[in-house]
Amino acid sequence: MCGIVGLYTKNPDIEQRLGDYLSSMLIEMTERGPDSAGIAVYRNPAPKGATKLTLHNADPNYSWPQLAHDMQEELGDKVSVEVRGSHAVLIAHEQYPAIRAWLHHHHPEVSVVSVGDKIEIYKEMGLPADVVQRFHLRDLRGTHALGHTRMATESAVTTEHSHPFSTGLDLCLVHNGSLSNHNRLRERLKKHDIEIRTDNDTEVAAGYLTWRLREGATLDEALEAAIKDLDGFYTFAVGTKDGFAVLRDPIACKHAVLAETDDWVAMATEYRSIATLPGADKAVIWEPVPAQIYSWSRA
């Protein structure tokens, strides 16, 4: 159903070209995912006490500056806005719950795509090459990024249904595979006040992780719990503020490859994507073992 890619930089040179490299990796996965594409980039940490949000509105004429202005009026502090395609990154000096309440009440026409300190998510319907172009993804610099190309299996092809799904602050999830018990789980999560907007199975997995983390689990503990509670086939890549984690289900039919050089760590559904990176031919390459959590972070 999909292609997943991930890149974690180990030096400033690679950071400068993060968006460029990830875009090439993403485009290699077009055949696996012609319906929609998206990336989560970790860059430009927000100042202390501020929150960074990525927002979406499909109207190309939507006035983001007006929204930023309104928010600024409300909060009293400066709100910065950077528009990219149909998305906009806003930084506001306020905690998320207050911002969320305000947006919900005053601007229900925008949807929140990601929230945190460093994360930005851009996703939309269309071929990966088009999505890269529309969001100027090649320009982005940052420390690490995840990407996803989608071939919709059971839910609709819309922007909301695209990956990465944001599960919590600076957290996101991309998924290759097909879950089989997500419908009942969705009901359960909604009862725990986890917001789930679509019928997409990946969003349920993302919501599940959010729930576990909210209840006090570490990311590793949340993923261990996921192995038990989620049924189906999956390769997950989870983005965190400091790095990313990869997990395959115990049956492990969906392929995944990891690669590492002195300059980067990369993950992809197919080696083809990794082959586009500098130094790939010298990289150490291995496959993640089923039901084992692999993670990298700048602790």
Add this chain to the structure above:
Amino acid sequence: MIEVDLDQTEIRDLNERLHRLPPDTNERAWHIVNPKGRHAIGVGLDGPITVTIDGHVGFYCAGMNKQAEVVVNGHAGPGVAENMMSGFVRVRGNASQSAGASARGGLLVIEGDTSSRCGISMKGADIVVGGSVGHMSAFMAQRGNLVVCGDAGRSLGDSIYEARLFVRGSVESLGADCVEKELRPEHLDILTKLLDRAGIRANPREFKRYGSARKLYNFNVDHAAAY
């Protein structure tokens, strides 16, 4: 030696060219560069030719190979030499899942490790792995020999039919109806010859043999738990 650069040539053109070679061709040695994880390289070959690939290949490299010799100087993606009929395929690096899936003849050698399902549904081929194999290897393996110089992951030989499994290292767990069997002189002979043909040094006596307990051959309600 005919060189083909896959950054300049389409996979389709390469495969068609190789398919069109007459049985008595003198274009026998092929050198492929820049595979970069592309899929279906050298599939459906049928002739006494040698194809050497420098770099990592994607899915199904040398799929359904007949007669030809294919060497991958790198790693191979899922399904390398799937349904191979005859000939020789060698992977110098590691292979991904389903290496040699349903392979019916010939010899597949992986010098490194393979991930899950090595030799799944194999139907008569010989597979020799210099390293370890992942879980569910030799699942429903019907005929042929699988030799593993390293370790085997869980559920080795689940639902196995008549294939022979030789493992030198540890076996995480055996699958349904797969049991350890006596390593007799005729098996040592088979093993020695296979390691020899594979060009892999290992002492046959350090291996254990595994195969079917044959309890699932005809349904018996007392064995229902095995399903």
Add this chain to the structure above:
Amino acid sequence: MTVDPRLLRTSHSFPPQVIQEIHRAADQGVYEIRGFGAKRKLPTFDDLVLLGASISRYPLEGYRERCDTNVVLGTRFAKKPIELKIPITIAGMSFGALGAHAKEAIGRAATAMGTSSTTGDGGMTQEERLSSKTLVYQVLPSRYGLNPDDLRRADAIEVVVGQGAKPGGGGMLLGQKITERVAGMRDLPVGIDQRSACRHPDWTGPDDLTIKIQELREITDWEKPIYVKVGATRVTYDVALAVKAGADVIVVDGMQGGTAATQDVFIEHAGIPTLPAVRLAVESLKELDMHRKVQLIVSGGIRSGADVAKALALGADAVAIGVATLIALGCNRPVYVEDYHKIGTEPGYCHHCHTGRCPVGVTTQDPELEQRLPPEQGARMLKNYLTTMTLELQTLARACGKSHVLNLEPEDLAALTVEAAAMAQVPLAGTNWIPGKNGY
């Protein structure tokens, strides 16, 4: 003392057949395995009718005025699409499930009618390739007998994800039918009960299927149409995914589809009927603007030219027949009655393909029983049946004013029941009502 028959009440939930089945399970400790398709009552094409000509619509004269039946399959990517004279093909059935005589009879009849036959879960036999001019070669999870030479000898390749009788299940053949020849083709020991995989060994999911289809095209130099076959479950998604994975043709097999052997619970309780499956498949193709560009073959309980007409009217490009083929060859014919008794059944009720003791020599490997189906005779009977179906199809199409059977459309149909109206999205006769449409 005689029992007053008026006191004998049958339980609806536990009727005699269910009671018998529970007793059997208590005795044997295993599920019941049988052949044939779903026997339970369900909505079928019988619940649709065709709206023949009237004052507003004019019919065509039989014989003199053309009603063409040809169809081309595999126009999307293949270098050599398949041209069929009639839109009725023979579905995949294995050598192993069927005997060699049956496979040869099928090949000959298909050739005579200008249509295709299909191999099954046991590989291609020489008899079949020689007797069938247009042969579709199946690639199944088991991969029994699969080889590149047969791939290249085939006229089309059908990647089987599932079948209507057991969507999600693998092939099954019991020991009594695993003769030396069958065992040799399948690389199995003689006489064992064959266990089969339900997933393909080297790919899972439509994204990997895309790569697998590419491999099959590469091996055959892009000549052959590639079909993808699914049992009817989540038809909308499956059809869309098969299109995205690169299929030339999609085969959707409804729950009435037959099998030579599988668990009864599978046959009766998994999958959806062919009636809604056709409509869902066509809708999915239309949504991707692929209707008629990726062809649709529909199977599962197709019995007559009327069924074919209705399937085509709903948007299919062709149908495949399995169980009906076997019945034409003699299945359930009231002959050799004592042999039906020997396997515990009567003509008209037999679904005992799994025993290998087919009284009419169709689904058996026993040479003595096979004598009862000489290939030429079988070919003649099947050809007659296909001819009859085609004539019936043309009769109905002409009555609807069509000079080509593929010009039949949903508006030529009306439904006789609410279920059929909802499933086929065709108005209930005498009303404009389609359940679910326009807020109803």
